[in-house]
Amino acid sequence: MLKDKNIILGVTGGIAAYKCVDLVSRLRKQGANVHVILTKGAQNFVTETAMREISGNPVVTSMWQEIQQYDVEHIALARLADVVLVAPATANVIAKCACGMADDMLTTTLLATKAPVFFAPAMNTNMYENSITQQNLHTLQERGCHIIDPAAGHLACGTSGVGRMPEPQELVEILVDFFATGKELAEPDEADSRQHLAEELDFSGLNILVTAAGTREPIDPVRYIGNRSSGKMGYAIAEAARDLGANVTLISGPSALTPLAGVNFFKVESARDMRRLVLENFPESQIVIKAAAVADYRVKNVADHKIKKNDEELTLVLEKNPDILKELGQKKQKGQVLVGFAAETQNLIQYAQSKLEKKNLDMIVANDVSKPQAGFNVDTNLIKLLKRDGSIEELPLMSKKDLAYIILNHVMKIYRQHN
Secondary structure, eight states: OOTTOEEEEEEOSSGGGGGHHHHHHHHHHTTOEEEEEEOTTGGGTSOHHHHHHHHSSOOBOOSSSOOTTOSSHHHHHHHHOSEEEEEEEOHHHHHHHHTTOOOSHHHHHHHHOOSOEEEEEOSOHHHHHSHHHHHHHHHHHHTTOEEOOOEEEEOTTSOEEEEEOOOHHHHHHHHHHHHHHGGGSOOTTTSOOHHHHHHHOOOTTOEEEEEESBOOEESSSSOEEOOOOOSHHHHHHHHHHHHTTOEEEEEEOSOSSOOOTTSEEEEOOSHHHHHHHHHHHSTTOSEEEEOOBOOSEEESSOOSSOOOOOSSOOOOOEEEOOOHHHHHHHHOOTTOEEEEEEEESSOHHHHHHHHHHHTTOSEEEEEETTSTTSSTTSSEEOEEEEETTSOEEEOOSEEHHHHHHHHHHHHHHHHHHHO
């Protein structure tokens, strides 16, 4: 999928820059033409010579150096690009791009290109989780950029947490998947656009309850059982409902996403915490959309202190968490609309249909999380909508923000039928 693709790799001044030598090598083995831009900071970690030898192309380190191959040097790479990948993307370059700055070759290229742009943030955990950085990432996403979530582990600063740049092979796979599925992305004239739907939908006066992200079940004061849900789909639905005039309550598990302005926002940790808040808000809600990935099990006996590592096996006894969605289905009143989600890796339709019926849902949003660009921690999704009347609608791969409006369009049709 990468054969003959022109990939612009922007390397910024983080310690993870050393991984980009391997990254360029892997991209070339896939047949890609790689053109590297090194920021001033990146040159402290990797040399122009190394990148030139690995990429087989001149390396750009300055706005003002001569690049004989291009006619208009400062925008030529922007035009050439099939995709731009910034890896590692430091908090500094993310902030500059969010503000639209163009003070070096990389930021100028990013501002001038019309190609898809991917950012792979890599930094200290506190810097990554800082609300300013999160807002900057949110701004870039709003403008259509793809954010690759960082990995967790030991960091160069000596701490452990979220902030590691994904391994080169993972970044290559993300680009391969993007080009493999990119042609399936819905064009504006092939799907209901946000603007078109927004003109037709009016949720004014309706109370909508949305849940998002995963839950964490403690093992001890340090560790927990969790899942990979980022909350992006639930947050997109809550944001779209807010923009359509609804009174939105968003109950979110732990997420790196910035809390939405203009909604009643609650953050929880465990499934039992989420259940309590959901049941409190359920009676006043005309529409409930349960997009959260709630843990099915919790540890029966949570340790009071950190469990110390030893040479023995550790056995955890798990007990079932309350089934919030099923409980809501039993309590649902006439006129209320209840929507669930089914994230599966096999037998998608069969499992989703069973969940729809057993939990007394009006609609279920089903997706195979093993599909490229269609699961946790990505900005796109590939879903099927199953309803009580037996109908199944399959939607093409598109952004979660666009899908939010389409989901709400179907929800409104059901609500009108019930009321």
